[in-house]
Amino acid sequence: MISDDQQRPKIRQDETQASDLVSPPPPPAVKHHVFYFDDELVVLKVEDTLFRVHRHFLKMHSKAFCAMFSLPPDRPTEGKTDTDPITLTHTKAEDFARLLTLFYPKNIRGGDLTTVSEWTSVLAVSSRWDFEVYRTIAQEKLSQLASPIQRILLSRQFDVKEWLVPAFLELCVREEALTLEEGKILGMENVILLADVRQAIRGNGRVTLAERAVVNLIAAKLG
Template sequence: MSSTTQADSDSSSSQPSLTEPSSALQHRSKYFFDDDLVIFKVESTLFRVHKHYLIKESEVFHSMFSCPPDAAGPEGQTADRPIVLPEVKIVEFEALLDVFYERGYRQKEPRIGLPPTWLPREDGLLSVANRFGFEEIKDLAVKALETDVLVELGPVDKILLARQFDVSDWLKPAYVELCQRSKPLSTTEAGRLGAETAALIAQARETYRDSREYLDTRFCQNLVPFETSSRARNPDLDREAKIAVRRIFFPQTDGSSDEIGVKPSDIEVVIQQTRCSRAKAVKALEESGGDLINAIIALSE
């Protein structure tokens, strides 16, 4: 064998083989994409999109594409057999696709450059993200709505919207707002919220108005309905309203407390003086309106 032939042989043996058995290859799961295009039917319109994004972001779609096809073969491969998304509106699905294909939206502040399809309250991005379990995208939609829509809504509308789309963070502030409002629920508002919620709001309002901080403030203002005055917000009254709402709507089942409006140093003093549990110390301080002496006396009786 000549030196040239030997060199060629050595060179070829050092090159990557294109015929190695596939069993020797491994898939890098992070970057081995299933990037097939699939066809969806939404209302009377067809969409042909990459399924990778849907599988990655949603357990619902991940499960959908994990199911074995029926005897007729997989759906979504042809326009004759699209995957039908019932009860989904075109504006919703386009809002979802905007997030995937308009890459800048995730990096922008919630108020900057948002597509108009994000902001409708009942048929935009939040609706479709909540329905199909796109948790990260749902958070994005929630932030957008908090900036552009929620600030313009009354507390009853906020509660209904929070229920519809399962956004629990919107509930407590809305309950507190109703608790501090001078006017009670109207018949129409009570009907929209339902009898149970209306009754709980009435209980929270009564608890708030029975608090020492509320009565002291009302007395100092000569029985003027101060909730409707142009006063600056009173942190003590805000604290009492939050406590009332928590007690009525979110009662602790394990005897613990989230210690709203209670000074940590006061808690420690009560524990040292009465040798009670932390939960009992917090409760006594809340019930005494933050009065350290009265809390200690109450626990010592």
């Protein structure tokens, strides 16, 4: 028969082995330096529509919103409830919604915006609220999508100076004259300028000056 004294060392040995198998507690988790958002939603009113979106995207991409959110609110509930939203003036709800699709796209691969009208909305809102990156993206998209006439009008409306001369050049050197509808869209001032340049560069119905000379002539006419 085994005595109690003979069993005690074995028990102590088993306890020691079990304690060796216990893992130390894991270190505390750390917040990711980029993708840990200490953020809240903000309620915005644009025309008659309410939007509730993340402040993070607005602050990150817009100098205007960054400055706005850095100031203390006028009221404790401002921008936090549907009854006390932050109102955005001189902005269309449809335009603002289209810009927000860049933050929350449904189509990850190709994006949700494909038309001149949609990207014009982005250009309008980004110009109004100082979204520099999205204004640049809108300009790049519209450079590809918009017609010369559309680029002339948008250039004047949103101060995209680099569009004017190339757009006028396309219209000046094309074989077809302006249609009545195009003339109505462009307006009298632009039509007269185009006619003046076309007359100066054409002889016997053909372009007589090199493209660089035409560009310089257009730039001079535009002042």
